[in-house]
Amino acid sequence: MSSASLVRKLEQFVRLSPVDHAILNRAASERVRRFGARVDIVREGDRPKDVHLILSGWACRYKQLEDGRRQVVSFFLPGDICDVNIFILREMDHSIGTITPVSIADLSREFFDDIAVRHPRIVTAFWWETLVNAAIQREWTMNLGQRTALERTAHLLCEVWLRLRLAGLTKGDSCDFPLTQADLADATGLSKVHVNRTLQELRAEGLVVLKGKTLSVPDLDRLMRAGLFNSNYLHMDHEGQQLDAAVTDAAAG
């Protein structure tokens, strides 16, 4: 477990220097904590202290109403960061719970203060992460507000698939997929029963194969079409690689 997924993801956007790698690797190896499956890492109302980096495993952000209605508002996959600079807020407005066993690295306020001054390329990469997460949250809003059950489910599977691929966690057309139908229901705003029927439809169309805890996507393009999926919001366009570290490394490092 290391910062490998994070670095791989950030380098979609900014080409980081060996020094940047070292800094991220170090930050990701101090203060590591492990959690079991289905436990809370953070609870609504807690005072945020550190920024959490997911090293391995799946987790989710969720919010809950008094009567028990629960909405998963985002998934955390390896390499994801739970809100850069969250410690400037007084209290958490949501909870974070694990889905599988998870290991995280806690990143301190001091770490962010340090990179702010000395490692502007990492700061840029974190801004990119922040902006992409915001875009994902908007897309979820779109998903819940406008898409049908089938589109919505297909869309979510496309997103998770692409994010896993970016983190280097797919092999061929398959990946680990630990979400239960209840998780999918909480994330899509559908009932468990309807998620079940929707998945059956997707299977019948040959768009997904879901068995055990493995997902296969035999034809991503078709799944994307079924989900009216446009990947632009993931901003995986290698844009910032123009900010090539090789050129500026001596100065910044």
Add this chain to the structure above:
Amino acid sequence: MSSASLVRKLEQFVRLSPVDHAILNRAASERVRRFGARVDIVREGDRPKDVHLILSGWACRYKQLEDGRRQVVSFFLPGDICDVNIFILREMDHSIGTITPVSIADLSREFFDDIAVRHPRIVTAFWWETLVNAAIQREWTMNLGQRTALERTAHLLCEVWLRLRLAGLTKGDSCDFPLTQADLADATGLSKVHVNRTLQELRAEGLVVLKGKTLSVPDLDRLMRAGLFNSNYLHMDHEGQQLDAAVTDAAAG
């Protein structure tokens, strides 16, 4: 038209110095543009160049599917900023359109580079803005995923009300309210017809008075209860005022 609403909002969180005020005021007065009602300021696919600060008027972010389905994913009120550092992305994944006539100030990359080094308190304030916007987007996800039509509409009205109040744009229990029922439909994921019926319910309960382009909220607490509204996600808790500018101004200014 000035940075008044922005400053008022940011000072809920960080107490800014006179120097900070001056910097924000200057940034908000250079490069001002005006738009009519119901026009696009930014279109999906555009290359983002500047960060937009809303000086006056209402706008919204929206996304659209090929078949025309449209989701408003956020509203912009005076003092709101359309994504700090957005210019690091290659292209916009959503559009921004006006609701009323709007005036905006364009904030350049250079402005952000400058404050990053020289005005850390403003940077902190902008991080707070970014985190609150992220929290709002999560709450919208919750709203669309879990709340009924009545709760959802009440919740949205509470949020807009509180945000307007924070910006200093309410008088007593009333405020300007330029949204049409079609706008509310696009924001809540409901049909226009159902929004109409839902508003009638809210009116019948005495929870809102909506006529002309004015909204009155005779009893905010009751409206909040109807919308299962918990304001924690707006993080209006004056937390950062501990970072009192008076103490550190000489050093930073």
Add this chain to the structure above:
DNA sequence: CGATTTATTGAATCGACTCAATTGATGTGG
């Protein structure tokens, strides 16, 4: 292996939608 969680199926119901028509505002030009 039994216990518990997860997935599946059927039937009845309901919240929200669509379609279509009407009423009420708002705004503009003559």
Add this chain to the structure above:
DNA sequence: CCACATCAATTGAGTCGATTCAATAAATCG
């Protein structure tokens, strides 16, 4: 300032996508 046009709000009726409730089957875990 009225007449007309347009946009926004309202109402009714019929429909449908997704829900709830309840029972069963299958998978996973200790």
